Each structure stands twice: as structure tokens, then as C-alpha cells.
Amino acid sequence: MYPRLQIDVDKIKNNIKILSELLRKNDLEMAMVTKSYCAIPKLVEELAKDNIDYIADSRVENLKNIAYINIPKILLRIPMISETKDVVKYCDISFNSEVDTIYELNRCAKELDIKHKVVLMIDLGDLREGFFYEYKQEIFKIVEDILSLENIKLYGLATNLTCYGAVIPTKENLQILVDLGKEIENKYGIKLDFISGGNSSSIDLLKSQDMPKGITNLRLGEVIILGKETAYGEYIEDAYSDAFKLICEVIEIKEKPSIPIGKIGVDAFGNKPYYEDKGIIKRAIVAIGKQDIDITSIIPLDNNIEILGASSDHMILNISNCKNDYNIGDKVEFKLQYAGVLVASTSKYVYKELIHR
Numbered sequence: 001m002y003p004r005l006q007i008d009v010d011k012i013k014n015n016i017k018i019l020s021e022l023l024r025k026n027d028l029e030m031a032m033v034t035k036s037y038c039a040i041p042k043l044v045e046e047l048a049k050d051n052i053d054y055i056a057d058s059r060v061e062n063l064k065n066i067a068y069i070n071i072p073k074i075l076l077r078i079p080m081i082s083e084t085k086d087v088v089k090y091c092d093i094s095f096n097s098e099v100d101t102i103y104e105l106n107r108c109a110k111e112l113d114i115k116h117k118v119v120l121m122i123d124l125g126d127l128r129e130g131f132f133y134e135y136k137q138e139i140f141k142i143v144e145d146i147l148s149l150e151n152i153k154l155y156g157l158a159t160n161l162t163c164y165g166a167v168i169p170t171k172e173n174l175q176i177l178v179d180l181g182k183e184i185e186n187k188y189g190i191k192l193d194f195i196s197g198g199n200s201s202s203i204d205l206l207k208s209q210d211m212p213k214g215i216t217n218l219r220l221g222e223v224i225i226l227g228k229e230t231a232y233g234e235y236i237e238d239a240y241s242d243a244f245k246l247i248c249e250v251i252e253i254k255e256k257p258s259i260p261i262g263k264i265g266v267d268a269f270g271n272k273p274y275y276e277d278k279g280i281i282k283r284a285i286v287a288i289g290k291q292d293i294d295i296t297s298i299i300p301l302d303n304n305i306e307i308l309g310a311s312s313d314h315m316i317l318n319i320s321n322c323k324n325d326y327n328i329g330d331k332v333e334f335k336l337q338y339a340g341v342l343v344a345s346t347s348k349y350v351y352k353e354l355i356h357r
């Protein structure tokens with residue numbers, strides 16, 4: 001079935017092994033982040049067999065689908081108050097920054113007679129979610145609120161970097177997180193088990209031995225699936241970057257001009273397009289579109305293919321320079337970057353296939 005997202009389980013396992021060894025050497029636990037591939041249960045099942053301490057995702061729905069996998073689960077995106085019932089049911093730990101939501105989590109946890117673990121998000125300057133690190137009184141206040149709740153345990157602190165503000169993790173900014181954790185422990189006589197120092201962009205700090213002592217955990221998504229840390233975009237030695245492959249089928253091949261004929265308005269997405277005149281070119285259409293893929297995040301394995309564009313359900317390729325002679329029904333393969341994996345995984349029209357080398 002096509003289009004097909006082919007996932008090489010062993011390549012991802014290899015990446016996990018390399019990263020878990022690197023983390024263990026630095027006394028760090030690993031949370032495997034599954035959101036980019038929608039936590040496909042069969043895949044998570046295989047990946048979670050060893051080397052992993054937590055499974056983490058931003059969607060409760062994904063974690064609900066893998067509830068049967070017996071590894072502690074973290075909800076990465078701070079919960080919607082409307083989903084708190086499912087959060088306490090399907091997630092052992094949730095990241096939080098709003099007291100109203102935490103009160104509601106407490107109420108739901110009480111109903112189930114469980115203790116739900118809460119991690120406070122601290123914003124070190126990337127300016128997405130969390131308490132701004134300079135406003136300590138605000139942070140102490142919520143710690144006190146949490147400590148008064150019967151069915152919530154304050155599990156620790158976490159920060160997220162290199163997402164909105166593209167701020168890179170450093171020895172200095174992560175030390176702020178560690179120090180804040182210690183201050184809370186001393187002030188309230190408690191122990192915080194979990195100080196999470198970021199995502200795939202924190203890997204570089206391990207190579208340079210700059211990870212502050214006291215960080216206990218990293219949450220890794222992209223570096224596991226693409227073998228690439230995200231602070232500087234460097235590939236991890238011996239890790240695979242091609243575990244995900246997209247395979248599409250050719251449904252039309254025609255020689256046509258490279259510039260549309262007629263008065264140009266806006267395209268299917270309301271954009272005014274620009275076309276370069278390359279004369280008559282050989283064009284192939286493959287059966288996939290913007291509903292299934294981010295065309296800026298996929299790379300043809302045949303590097304003589306040029307992606308010209310796509311509408312909702314058709315992608316147009318320039319195959320004029322290909323040595324390979326394409327025919328109707330042939331398959332065209334693409335390597336994927338992060339957004340490519342994300343969108344293809346999310347489309348129900350893309351068939352997912354797990355392979356073992």
C-alpha cells in the first residue's frame with residue numbers, strides 16, 4: 001500500500017542504544033519521546049524493550065494507546081484542564097505550570113485514589129511554557145500550593161529549550177535549574193527526584209562534558225529518530241539518520257512547460273506562486289500531497305529529482321535530469337527530516353510499515 005512510511009526498527013534501536021549509553025555514563029535517565037511518530041504502539045513496544053526509563057509524549061491520546069506498555073509515562077505538554085481526568089489515568093507524570101490545572105489533577109487523582117506526579121516547568125529564556133526563572137516568589141508559591149495537595153506529588157523540575165526562542169542549553173542556564181531545585185529542596189525539606197535538562201538540543205553538552213551535576217534526565221525525540229542533536233545539527237557517531245523512509249507511487253508522467261499558461265492568481269493554499277522557466281520538462285506526479293507531508297522536509301533519494309510543489313493530494317516532481325527511467329506505477333523514495341516524519345506519521349492516508357533489517 002502506498003504512500004508508505006517505512007520505519008526501520010533496528011536502526012532506531014541502534015540509535016537508542018548509543019544514546020542510552022551516553023546518558024548512563026553521565027548519570028542521566030532517558031525519556032524516549034514518541035510524539036513525532038504518534039507513538040505507534042507496535043513500534044513503541046519494540047523500542048521500549050530496553051535502555052529506556054520513561055516514555056514521553058505531548059498527547060494524552062498517544063499515551064492512552066500504549067497504556068499496556070509497562071514503563072512510566074510522562075505527559076510533556078502542560079495539560080488542558082478539560083483532559084485532566086485522562087491525564088491522571090494514563091500518565092504517571094505530567095509537566096505543569098498552572099495552579100488551576102494542578103488543583104484539577106488533584107481532584108481527578110483523588111477520585112482514582114492515586115497520587116499523580118507533577119513536574120514544574122521552568123522557563124530559562126526560550127519563552128515557551130513554564131515559570132520564568134527570575135520570578136522565584138511565584139515558583140515558591142506554587143510549590144507550597146502543591147505540597148498542600150493530598151493526591152499530588154511534586155516530582156521535580158524541567159525546562160524546555162531550543163523550541164520557540166531557539167535558545168541553546170548551556171552549562172550556565174542549566175545550572176540555574178539545578179540551583180533552583182536545590183533551593184526548593186532546602187527550603188521545604190523535600191527531595192526532588194527529577195531534574196530534566198531538556199531535549200535533543202542538550203546532547204552536545206554531554207560531548208563537551210558541560211552538563212551540570214544535578215540534572216537527572218533528558219527527554220529525547222529527534223536525536224533518537226534522526227541521529228542528530230538539535231543545538232548545532234550535528235550527527236551522532238554511528239547513529240542512523242535514515243530510519244524513516246517515505247515511498248510514493250508515480251501516477252502520471254508528462255512532458256509539459258515549466259511555467260503555467262494563463263493569468264496567475266493564487267494556488268490551492270492561497271499563495272501567489274513563483275515559477276522558474278526551464279522550458280519543457282518531464283514532470284511526474286506522485287500520489288501524496290500536503291495533507292500527508294511537509295514537502296519542505298523531505299529529500300528524494302534519487303538526487304536528480306526536484307520537488308516542484310504539491311497540492312492537497314498531488315506532489316509534482318521534475319524528473320528531467322534523472323538517469324533512472326521512471327514509469328507509471330514506479331516508486332519514488334524520500335528521506336525525511338523532523339517535520340516530514342511528524343506530518344507523514346499523522347496522516348491516516350500514509351500506510352505505516354515496520355521493517356527489521
Ligand SMILES: *Cc1c(COP(=O)(O)O)cnc(C)c1O
Binds near residue numbers: 200219221
Ligand atoms: C517535543 C518535546 C521534547 C522532545 O524534543 P526533541 O527535540 O524531539 O528531542 C522534549 N520535551 C518537551 C517538553 C517536548 O515538547
